[in-house]
Amino acid sequence: xxxxxxxxxxxxxxxxxxxxxxxxxxxxxxxxxxxxxxxxxxxxxxxxxxxxxxxxxxxxxxxxxxxxxxxxxxxxxxxxxxxxxxxxxxxxxxxxxxxxxxxxxxxxxxxxxxxxxxxxxxxxxxxxxxxxxxxxxxxxxxxxxxxxxxxxxxxxxxxxxxxxxxxxxxxxxxxxxxxxxxxxxxxxxxxxxxxxxxxxxxxxxxxxxxxxxxxxxxxxxxxxxxxxxxxxxxxxxxxxxxxxxxxxxxxxxxxxxxxxxxxxxxxxxxxxxxxxxxxxxxxxxxxxxxxxxxxxxxxxxxxxxxxxx
Numbered sequence: 001x002x003x004x005x006x007x008x009x010x011x012x013x014x015x016x017x018x019x020x021x022x023x024x025x026x027x028x029x030x031x032x033x034x035x036x037x038x039x040x041x042x043x044x045x046x047x048x049x050x051x052x053x054x055x056x057x058x059x060x061x062x063x064x065x066x067x068x069x070x071x072x073x074x075x076x077x078x079x080x081x082x083x084x085x086x087x088x089x090x091x092x093x094x095x096x097x098x099x100x101x102x103x104x105x106x107x108x109x110x111x112x113x114x115x116x117x118x119x120x121x122x123x124x125x126x127x128x129x130x131x132x133x134x135x136x137x138x139x140x141x142x143x144x145x146x147x148x149x150x151x152x153x154x155x156x157x158x159x160x161x162x163x164x165x166x167x168x169x170x171x172x173x174x175x176x177x178x179x180x181x182x183x184x185x186x187x188x189x190x191x192x193x194x195x196x197x198x199x200x201x202x203x204x205x206x207x208x209x210x211x212x213x214x215x216x217x218x219x220x221x222x223x224x225x226x227x228x229x230x231x232x233x234x235x236x237x238x239x240x241x242x243x244x245x246x247x248x249x250x251x252x253x254x255x256x257x258x259x260x261x262x263x264x265x266x267x268x269x270x271x272x273x274x275x276x277x278x279x280x281x282x283x284x285x286x287x288x289x290x291x292x293x294x295x296x297x298x299x300x301x302x303x304x305x306x307x308x309x
Contacts, residue, residue, distance in 0.1 A: 001059050001226055005101070006031045008057035010042065010091055011064030015171045016106060016164075019219035020061050027223065033057060042087035052094035060095050060103040061222065062088060062144075066137075070203075070271050072178035073134035084140035092147045092159065102158040104226050105148050107141045107234065109165045109211075109277055110134045119278035122163070122234050131272045149232045162225055165238035165277050169215030169296065170303040182212055182297070185249055186304050189256040199261040200253070203268035206246030211238050211276045214296035217289045224287045238277035239289045255297050 001007065007024060011017035012034035024032060033055050041047050042064055066083040073080055088105065095103045112120050113128030125145070130138045148159035172183040179187075185202075192200045221237045229235065243251075249262055282288075291299075 001029070001102070001223075003028065004031055005058035006033055006055065007059045007061070008033045008055065009061045009063060010034075010087075011062075013037075013171075014063060014065075014067075015167065015169060015173070015215050016218060017061070017063040018171045019169065019215045020063060020222060023216070023219040023223050042090060043083055045086075045090050048087075048090040048094050049097075052098040056098055057095075058101045059226065060091065060100050061226070062091050062103060062105045064091075065106070068173075068178045069180045069184065070133050070269055073137050074269070077136040080134075081136035081140050084137065085143055088140070088144040089147060092144070092151060095159070096151050096155055096157055100157075102160070102226060103148070104222055105144050105159060105161045106222070107145055107161055107163045108138070109163055109236070109238070109275060110138045111141050111145065111163060112275075114272050118274050119240065119276045120236070121278045122236055122281060125234065133269055133271055145234055152232050158230055160225060160229055160231065161234045162222055163234050163236050163277070164218050165211040165213050165236075165275075167213055167215050167218060169300050172215075172300065172303075174304060174307075181210070181245065182248065182252070183300070183304070185252040186256065186297070186301055189253050189258040190301070190304065190308075192260060193256055193258045197260055199263050200249075200258065202245065202249050202262055202264050204245060204264065204270040205266050206244060206249065206262075206264045208245050208270045208272065209242045209274045209276065210245060210248065211240070211242040212248070212293055212296070213238050213289060214291040214299070217291050221282065221287050221289070225282075225285075229285060235282055235285075236277040236279050237282060238279045239293075240277065240279045240283075242274075242276040243293075251294065252297060252301075255294070255301055
């Protein structure tokens with residue numbers, strides 16, 4: 001990316017978008033453009049068209065999305081597929097029409113089949129059935145990947161796609177019903193500590209294995225890819241290591257300082273039992289995650305405490 005190029009970060013108020021902004025500013029990029037949802041509805045084709053015609057960004061980070069955990073994905077299925085399809089189609093098409101030099105589309109590890117060899121290689125895409133609880137969201141993200149690939153092949157654009165694993169960090173969503181597992185655990189243990197509760201309930205059996213990436217590491221990786229990668233193929237972004245949900249809960253419990261017991265509500269869904277990304281492609285390109293899970297959770301907990309005080 002040219003140092004003076006105009007960079008549009010879609011979704012700049014979200015956890016990922018705000019981390020991308022911080023990373024760009026740290027590297028000295030200052031010609032940044034963004035809009036709040038009140039200023040620009042990304043699902044509205046006319047509004048997106050006018051925005052691109054007026055601003056003419058050189059580079060686009062497409063980090064805007066409707067996101068949530070298992071409960072949100074399974075409950076608001078129409079919202080997740082409609083809003084994500086609309087916003088990504090609008091942005092990608094306008095990026096093409098307005099001569100954007102390069103665009104990065106942010107996908108998700110949930111695009112991969114529920115049952116596939118571990119760790120998950122990029123080639124596993126579309127080789128099996130999706131996890132039912134987040135299928136609408138995954139299909140929308142797969143459509144975004146194929147939009148980028150198709151515009152590259154037909155129109156010669158430079159649109160790349162990155163697939164991050166489970167994310168956490170500053171500016172996360174801590175809603176107990178609609179957030180992902182790690183921020184939900186941080187809030188649960190914090191409130192249990194304050195209320196001196198005897199125990200904390202964990203959804204599911206605790207046996208599923210998950211991989212977690214600190215969002216500041218992700219932002220670093222995404223800027224790295226914009227600077228160093230061109231290709232139709234998707235690129236996984238993760239740590240390459242995982243742990244069980246019960247192990248994660250024990251770690252969050254320790255960091256927060258909760259001393260009570262853990263109980264597991266097996267009436268709640270587990271989702272995919274194992275999901276760990278193969279990150280060898282990104283490592284070969286020259287980037288690896290560097291924030292340990294313990295350090296990352298400690299930073300995320302400090303951020304949460306600032307937000308609730």
